[in-house]
Amino acid sequence: MKLQVAIDRVSLDYAIELANKLDGIVDVIELGTSLVKDYGLITIKQKLPSLKKSQLLLDLKTIDEGVYEFDKGFETGADILTVMGGASVDTLEKVYKQTEELGKTMLIDLMEINDEKTSLINKFPKAIYGIHHANDSQNDFNAVDTVMEFHKNYVNIQKISIAGGIDLTVAQQLASQGIADYIIVGGSIIKADDPIKAAKKFMEVIR
Amino acid sequence: MKLQVAIDRVSLDYAIELANKLDGIVDVIELGTSLVKDYGLITIKQKLPSLKKSQLLLDLKTIDEGVYEFDKGFETGADILTVMGGASVDTLEKVYKQTEELGKTMLIDLMEINDEKTSLINKFPKAIYGIHHANDSQNDFNAVDTVMEFHKNYVNIQKISIAGGIDLTVAQQLASQGIADYIIVGGSIIKADDPIKAAKKFMEVIR
Numbered sequence: 141m142k143l144q145v146a147i148d149r150v151s152l153d154y155a156i157e158l159a160n161k162l163d164g165i166v167d168v169i170e171l172g173t174s175l176v177k178d179y180g181l182i183t184i185k186q187k188l189p190s191l192k193k194s195q196l197l198l199d200l201k202t203i204d205e206g207v208y209e210f211d212k213g214f215e216t217g218a219d220i221l222t223v224m225g226g227a228s229v230d231t232l233e234k235v236y237k238q239t240e241e242l243g244k245t246m247l248i249d250l251m252e253i254n255d256e257k258t259s260l261i262n263k264f265p266k267a268i269y270g271i272h273h274a275n276d277s278q279n280d281f282n283a284v285d286t287v288m289e290f291h292k293n294y295v296n297i298q299k300i301s302i303a304g305g306i307d308l309t310v311a312q313q314l315a316s317q318g319i320a321d322y323i324i325v326g327g328s329i330i331k332a333d334d335p336i337k338a339a340k341k342f343m344e345v346i347r
Numbered sequence: 348m349k350l351q352v353a354i355d356r357v358s359l360d361y362a363i364e365l366a367n368k369l370d371g372i373v374d375v376i377e378l379g380t381s382l383v384k385d386y387g388l389i390t391i392k393q394k395l396p397s398l399k400k401s402q403l404l405l406d407l408k409t410i411d412e413g414v415y416e417f418d419k420g421f422e423t424g425a426d427i428l429t430v431m432g433g434a435s436v437d438t439l440e441k442v443y444k445q446t447e448e449l450g451k452t453m454l455i456d457l458m459e460i461n462d463e464k465t466s467l468i469n470k471f472p473k474a475i476y477g478i479h480h481a482n483d484s485q486n487d488f489n490a491v492d493t494v495m496e497f498h499k500n501y502v503n504i505q506k507i508s509i510a511g512g513i514d515l516t517v518a519q520q521l522a523s524q525g526i527a528d529y530i531i532v533g534g535s536i537i538k539a540d541d542p543i544k545a546a547k548k549f550m551e552v553i554r
Binding site for chain 1: 419433459482
């Protein structure tokens with residue numbers, strides 16, 4: 141199981157400082173939607189040095205104009221880009237084709253979509269399917285149970301990621317469960333007193 | 348009926364030049380999602396002078412972290428911000444409250460959401476409900492029929508906007524129909540040889 145660290149709602153300078161420090165420690169470094177919308181891809185590209193070991197994910201949350209946004213996102217240096225499961229099937233088909241042609245990866249963010257829509261878009265074998273509990277949502281969320289149920293419903297889906305309030309205990313449970321390929325951790329690492337130390341702890345418990 | 352002109356997928360300098368020229372000619376000037384994601388709100392705020400007569404809409408397409416994104420969007424100078432209908436009900440409730448407290452307007456983008464979800468979020472009386480045919484979608488789309496059907500299904504919804512391939516003929520039909528409060532026009536104005544002249548023509552046919 142891989143660890144993706146989501147950097148969000150901080151200054152771009154601090155995000156880049158963190159990204160450089162986390163490079164090689166965690167598997168995927170995410171620059172979150174807030175950084176994209178606050179600073180823009182042009183500025184991010186200018187300021188962000190290439191990561192040497194970790195992969196870069198830009199959380200574009202594309203929902204329309206897929207090819208345009210993915211062009212810009214990959215130009216910025218991303219290895220992985222996100223598209224909303226709530227986008228039209230046409231959007232998803234176009235960006236999947238584009239992503240495959242470039243040898244990159246797309247993550248489909250399943251936030252707030254129902255089983256009917258999930259079934260409709262369950263046809264992109266190399267995509268990562270991201271189970272995502274909205275930060276804004278006030279419903280309870282059990283990551284381990286949710287992953288198990290998702291896996292039972294969609295046994296053919298190869299790559300699953302899970303995001304939403306994952307702490308060390310849940311990370312360890314998900315690693316033991318052995319279904320999810322990626323966990324996405326934000327606040328528990330970024331808001332820790334020592335984010336690098338916190339990231340290393342997460343890497344330890346999932347290995 | 349009001350005209351909203353969507354400026355998208357151009358350089359920010361050109362977008363600002365256009366916005367200044369369109370100020371006072373059209374009702375709402377939209378800086379599209381591509382401008383937000385390419386340039387970022389910080390740069391947009393630095394470069395964009397206040398519009399004197401037209402309203403400014405920033406097409407944030409917020410789907411999570413609603414309060415954070417709306418804070419940033421209103422700080423940038425927007426009168427109207429967009430949130431996806433596909434966002435969680437919690438997100439929509441939070442940004443609606445925030446928007447009302449600031450005396451601003453929120454537009455709920457209904458792209459790709461079904462009747463069940465639309466019914467769930469049919470409870471924000473001052474919001475604009477935006478019928479939106481995805482640019483990426485390859486399905487046919489009849490704006491006039493779609494508005495009529497939407498109005499029949501949701502008679503209580505006060506403010507309706509409609510977007511998706513609206514040309515002069517359709518604009519005139521929508522004005523005669525008298526249901527939609529806003530039409531959103533992009534390419535037919537922005538890609539015209541003379542966008543200002545094109546905008547004026549749209550204003551003529553809808554008045």
